[in-house]
Amino acid sequence: MHPVYIGTAGWSISSAAASHFPLDGSHLQRYAQVLNCVEINSSFYRSHQSATYARWAASVPDHFRFSVKLPRSITHERRLRDCAAELDRFAGEVMQLGNKLGCVLVQMPPSLRFEADVAFDFLTALRQRFDGMLACEARHPSWFEAGATELLRMQRITRVRADPPAGQPGPHVPTTSVAYLRLHGSPRIYYSDYPAEYLATLAVELRTQMHPDSWCIFDNTAAGAALFNALDLQARLSDSLAAPAHRSI
Template sequence: MTVFVGTSGWQYRDWRGALYPPGLPVRLWLERYAAGFATVEVNNAFYRLPARETFEDWRGRLPEGFVVAVKASRFLTHVKRLRDPEEPVGRLMSRAAGLGDRLGPVLLQLPPTLRADPGLLDACLDCFPAGTRIAVEPRHDSWWTPGVRRVLEARGAALCWADVRARPVAPLWRTADWGYVRFHEGRAAAWPHYGRRSLTTWADRIAETWPDGDVYAYFNNDPNAAAVGDAEVFARAARRSGLSTTRTPGTPAG
């Protein structure tokens, strides 16, 4: 198995001096990011879905083997609330296809006010092209039912394992032969970093749950460049747990 370790986005000005040299132009940040990481989650696609030409441009600037996870547009998840999914899913996938072989999983982050509707979720998942890896991040407690789990398992969709303040906020279900983990906020100093013990616990959980298959792990705690440092600490912990990981800025792939 391979754990793909990255961050949720790369365009953060307070990463200067941590990942980006002070004088490096913003237009070259993607290339610098890709020299340190082998995967990224495009979080800003949630707020404004990029044009296909933008995805194509990214593909041309990224090295072979780089994986881009795409967070679905809020039009699908928060405006339509998964209803009438054909058009927004089609638009998302037709644009993201510009990534070519760099395209990885698609993340559906659901609104915290959206109550469980297994049928609605199933109909939405059915609209994605066959073979697309979909991760689902519900944020209302009503989703934790056997019926929802059966939908995810039948579609081969991964329940996103989300962490907030060093604790899982969802059941740790394995619903697919691959996994997706998001780290939102740690409890260590300085905020919002994660502590080494917390990241080691997560690495052990992943190793126990997915002895085979890929896992995508993204750090969304971007302030103060916490995501960059935590990704590297996590990758080292994962290797100590016997996992193979993609590269991080201070650690080559292995």
């Protein structure tokens, strides 16, 4: 089975979920002993010092990976234009994660239309600074049209598969061989708990998928559902790997 990274947006551990994690260490250290990735969303709102990223990297096991969200100053304020200085600053900070930097996540505002020239210049600049995995969660319908799809493929940028989808007019169309799922909670975004049936179906899909690796991030953190959903999905995948294979006679 190919690697599957399962985690949540942020690593806070609620008192309700505390029994599922070790008692000792920081929240990040405890979290990383159980789950194998995390999405850093605080970088969207504010800059973190390089030393902070280095400390986080030193706090987790070798196999653990971080996905870091691009600052909103780039996506929402500058709207992808004239942001070389911001990209340089961000790259210099997050590179302190070393090989534990698994992905850079770009989330577009719903109002941001796909403009071919602007998108090409921005994504080219982004790719020049990051050779690893890049994921894009666009939320305007124009980002799901043929021109945007081709550009994402050309730059090896993974189109995020979001639940609930925003702006996506039809079935998910992947742009790379890697999968990145962001599960925000449905029907109530950021709050709703995913039912067992949904997680069971998702586990089967992840177990049988042909991607080199997959990311599945639960962003339904507002009422504490994300950690439990991530642990549930992880357990279902672990159980399926431990089960003996059925042989036909």
